[in-house]
Amino acid sequence: MLAVSKRVKQTKPSYIRNILKVTQQADMLSLAGGLPDAELFPxxxxxxxxxxxxxxxxxxxxxxxxxxxxxxxxxxxxxxxxxxxxxxxxxxxxxxxxxxxxxxxxxxxxxxxxxxxxxxxxxxxxxxxxxxxxxxxxxxxxxxxxxxxxxxxxxxxxxxxxxxxxxxxxxxxxxxxxxxxxxxxxxxxxxxxxxxxxxxxxxxxxxxxxxxxxxxxxxxxxxxxxxxxxxxxxxxxxxxxxxxxxxxxxxxxxxxxxxxxxxxxxxxxxHPSFTEHLDKLTNTYRTRRDYLAELLQQQLSDKLEFNVPQGGMFIWARLPHHNAMSLAEAALRQKVAIVPGDEFWPSNHTPDYQAIRLNFTALTEPQLEQAVSRLKKALLQCSPMK
Structure with missing residues (x-):
């Protein structure tokens, strides 16, 4: 068997790229990847x-x-x-x-x-x-x-x-x-x-x-x-x-x-219409950001802590009581994908706190509502940290 290089061995795989395979299932809702909405492509x-x-x-x-x-x-x-x-x-x-x-x-x-x-x-x-x-x-x-x-x-x-x-x-x-x-x-x-x-x-x-x-x-x-x-x-x-x-x-x-x-x-x-496209894109994403933040505040405020970002694609939510990786696994069982915060630290560093990253750009408002409902079920099934 051909030996793999040391540098490849020490590089951890991308959780996000790997989970994309799972999120392609028809009944899976993804809050995981940093994906734009394909329906909004110009x-x-x-x-x-x-x-x-x-x-x-x-x-x-x-x-x-x-x-x-x-x-x-x-x-x-x-x-x-x-x-x-x-x-x-x-x-x-x-x-x-x-x-x-x-x-x-x-x-x-x-x-x-x-x-x-x-x-x-x-x-x-x-x-x-x-x-x-x-x-x-x-x-x-x-x-x-x-x-x-x-x-x-x-x-x-x-x-x-x-x-x-x-x-x-x-x-x-x-x-x-x-x-x-x-x-x-x-x-x-x-x-x-x-x-x-x-x-x-x-x-x-x-x-x-x-x-x-x-x-x-x-x-x-x-x-x-x-x-x-x-x-x-x-x-x-x-x-x-x-x-x-x-x-x-x-x-x-x-x-x-x-x-x-x-x-x-x-x-x-x-193209003369590209500025109009950008306006539509930012207005749509702003609405989705606000909607996801509202859902999280209404349904999960006792389990998540987060700030509403001024832009971008993600809400970063801290978990005061739960382990992020365990929650991500429970969420997949509920057919919703999230990214545990551990993935965003170097492999030789330990995270200072537990968190999850939630994308708001790829799903419509009804889908965001369903995704948060599934995430809530996953949190209820996931044992709190001791």
């Missing part, structure tokens, strides 16, 4: 964009590793950035390219706790040493952040400042400035992941941390939440010198991301 715009591909036969040829020139120019113009941009196969690939370009085994990476599971997997595969800083409602604990930066030779700090996955937290302006200042002080590069930035339901948009940074910074963007995830078009924006190693790794990885998808994506976001 199909009319996408159909027109797909038809236009036939008018550009060269788009089916090999392309530049950096990505489609027109899409890259549009991204830089939209963000007013005096940087460069690399198109990637989803922003997840951008994370992988950064890790493979800049991390050696044993290098130290700092993440918020809890943190995005996909990032933790990437850093595990890179054989990095993961450190954590507690995620507070308005951003990372600054005293703990500086302590980590001062005491350890941290190379990269990974964060999701806008509607963090899984907690839904949004960093305040003061913490964005403070983090940027601390990273510059200790010469630590920032990876700012921003897949939910355009899913804001209240409050005013805040500047990205990467724009406030005076030291090395990568800004990761995605169209999976606002267009379609199946197109797998993402990007990483940074100074040209920072992107050069990523381009080399991508050349060896997949040559370039799919050109037809890039052109379709560009035609979609440029």
């Amino acid at each position: 199909l009319d715009i996408l159909t027109q964009a797909a038809d236009e591909l036939a008018q550009s036969p060269s788009i089916f040829q090999y392309g530049a590793t950096e990505g489609l020139t027109e899409l890259r120019q549009w991204l830089l113009e939209e963000n007013g950035a005096a940087e460069d941009v690399l198109i990637t196969t989803g922003s997840q690939q951008a994370l992988d390219l950064i890790a493979r370009s800049y991390l050696n085994p044993g290098d130290k990476v700092l993440c918020e706790a809890p943190s995005y599971l996909g990032a933790l997997q990437v850093f595990d595969l890179a054989e990095a040493e993961i450190h954590t800083v507690i995620a507070e409602a308005d951003g990372p604990n600054l005293a703990q952040l500086e302590q980590q930066l001062a005491n350890y030779k941290i190379k990269l700090f990974y964060a999701v400042p806008d509607f963090q996955n899984p907690s839904g937290h949004c960093w305040s302006l003061s913490k964005r400035k403070a983090v940027a200042s601390l990273l510059a002080k200790y010469n630590v590069a920032l990876i700012e992941d921003a897949p939910y930035r355009q899913l804001r339901y209240q409050g005013e948009p805040l500047p990205t941390v990467s724009k406030l940074s005076s030291y090395a910074a990568f800004h990761l963007g995605s169209f999976s939440k606002i267009a379609t995830p199946g197109m797998r078009v993402g990007y990483v924006r940074a100074k040209q010198a920072l992107l050069a190693p990523l381009i080399k790794v991508k050349q060896a990885s997949d040559l370039h991301s799919a050109q037809p998808m890039q052109l379709m994506l560009l035609a979609t976001v440029r």
